[in-house]
Amino acid sequence: MPVSFSLSPEQEQLKHGARQFAEAHLRDLADAVRAEPDPLRRALLARPAFEKAVEAGFLKGFVPVPFGGAAGGGVDAAILIEEWAAHSPDFVISMAGPLIALAPVYQVGTPEQIERFVAPFLADAGAPVAAMAYSEPGGSANFDLPAPAEGTRTTAVDDGDHWVVNGRKAWASHLPGWDGDGPDVMTIVCRTPGGVSLVVAEREHLAGHIEVEQYYDLPGLRGCLTARIRLVDVRVPKANLLGAEGQGVELTRNAFVGSGASIGTFAVAAMRRAFDVAHRFATTERRGGAVPIIEHQSVADVLADAKARIEAVRLLSWRALDAALSGHPSGLEWALHAKVFGSETGVDVINDLIKLVGVSAYDHDFPLVRYLNDALAYPVIEGSNIGVRRRQMQALLTGEGYDALAASGMS
Numbered sequence: 001m002p003v004s005f006s007l008s009p010e011q012e013q014l015k016h017g018a019r020q021f022a023e024a025h026l027r028d029l030a031d032a033v034r035a036e037p038d039p040l041r042r043a044l045l046a047r048p049a050f051e052k053a054v055e056a057g058f059l060k061g062f063v064p065v066p067f068g069g070a071a072g073g074g075v076d077a078a079i080l081i082e083e084w085a086a087h088s089p090d091f092v093i094s095m096a097g098p099l100i101a102l103a104p105v106y107q108v109g110t111p112e113q114i115e116r117f118v119a120p121f122l123a124d125a126g127a128p129v130a131a132m133a134y135s136e137p138g139g140s141a142n143f144d145l146p147a148p149a150e151g152t153r154t155t156a157v158d159d160g161d162h163w164v165v166n167g168r169k170a171w172a173s174h175l176p177g178w179d180g181d182g183p184d185v186m187t188i189v190c191r192t193p194g195g196v197s198l199v200v201a202e203r204e205h206l207a208g209h210i211e212v213e214q215y216y217d218l219p220g221l222r223g224c225l226t227a228r229i230r231l232v233d234v235r236v237p238k239a240n241l242l243g244a245e246g247q248g249v250e251l252t253r254n255a256f257v258g259s260g261a262s263i264g265t266f267a268v269a270a271m272r273r274a275f276d277v278a279h280r281f282a283t284t285e286r287r288g289g290a291v292p293i294i295e296h297q298s299v300a301d302v303l304a305d306a307k308a309r310i311e312a313v314r315l316l317s318w319r320a321l322d323a324a325l326s327g328h329p330s331g332l333e334w335a336l337h338a339k340v341f342g343s344e345t346g347v348d349v350i351n352d353l354i355k356l357v358g359v360s361a362y363d364h365d366f367p368l369v370r371y372l373n374d375a376l377a378y379p380v381i382e383g384s385n386i387g388v389r390r391r392q393m394q395a396l397l398t399g400e401g402y403d404a405l406a407a408s409g410m411s
């Protein structure tokens, strides 16, 4: 990223295109999702907009250029994510599946694997979805540990030309696919004789072998298609192992670097909407007093501090996505800061804005708590800040020769 923070003409165009799409398709979707109580029915509401986004070429934007896609740089990704997530963060999470699930394919896939697994996402047709099946119902923060810890419990057993996969997976977007027969591509973190490994199951392997135990009813990100499932005798060709047996821990951690960085931008989107609501309230409401409440210095201070923190997280997230998606050596550190600092700042800022508005905010119909409900997800998804992300930062800090100036280029 050049050290200029002005958007280029192309980025301006991207911002306007993304905003137009969001206003045309995601605003109404968000209203419909809010009104639908059933978690599966409301997740399926996204499909028409999803198909339109695919047709318009947006899905390709999540696939890097060397693999046939049209992904731009990290700042471009931040612009698109912020514009869409401002209306419907759940829709973005749903579409961004390939960003995580295909990352290990890009890293170690054979040319044949790359062509086969990436193809559905380049077709500009239908509603192809990908799931990164890492999380398990009994916990995932310690997925890398060997026995006697449980670590990763899902197994892939050697059966001649195939792996036979059994186990339970949870949370990942689109585990059951749109229809219960699985996503187009599911990257499964599992235990093989050689250790934690990744195998890719395609729809033809998954259909009829997924038992949905529960569709989660999330407090925020209400339109996400998240479920707890059982994989029953999923037979996957041996040729679908990614990299080597035992390489799964490293590949899984790498897969979540870019998406971790993006969490800062998701938090910005929620803060930006909450700020607008609180600012409008403060400039128009007197609450029985003589002046709009923004004239009270204590109220203006809350808005001033909120705005500064929003801008700080936005810039941090641009930097983090740029570093993570360009493969910068400090990409992981930047991603961790955007994930941890961005997500926790998001919760704090929106909570402060709720306090500013006062009791009126404590009503489902007042458009503020909904953004807190979305923001509350960000410290715990994409690897919880306590169990996963700060542990990764701890590993960097305790590494030999850690250079605190390297990330900024100031060493």
Ligand SMILES: Cc1cc2nc3c(=O)[nH]c(=O)nc-3n(C[C@H](O)[C@H](O)[C@H](O)COP(=O)(O)OP(=O)(O)OC[C@H]3O[C@@H](n4cnc5c(N)ncnc54)[C@H](O)[C@@H]3O)c2cc1C
Binding pocket: 093, 100, 131, 132, 133, 134, 135, 136, 138, 139, 140, 141, 142, 170, 171, 172, 173, 221, 224, 226, 377, 380, 381, 382, 383, 384, 385, 386, 387, 388, 391
């Ligand atoms: C909308 C949404 C989308 C998601 N998308 C995906 C996805 O695409 N793919 C996917 O696989 N998952 C996905 N998840 C799950 C998500 O990534 C979780 O962050 C992940 O399961 C890990 O959760 P956890 O860290 O809380 O782990 P857990 O193992 O459940 O740990 C729970 C808590 O225990 C403590 N803890 C456990 N171990 C340690 C330790 N070693 N050190 C310190 N503290 C510890 C921490 O406080 C931690 O938060 C999604 C979830 C949601 C809600």
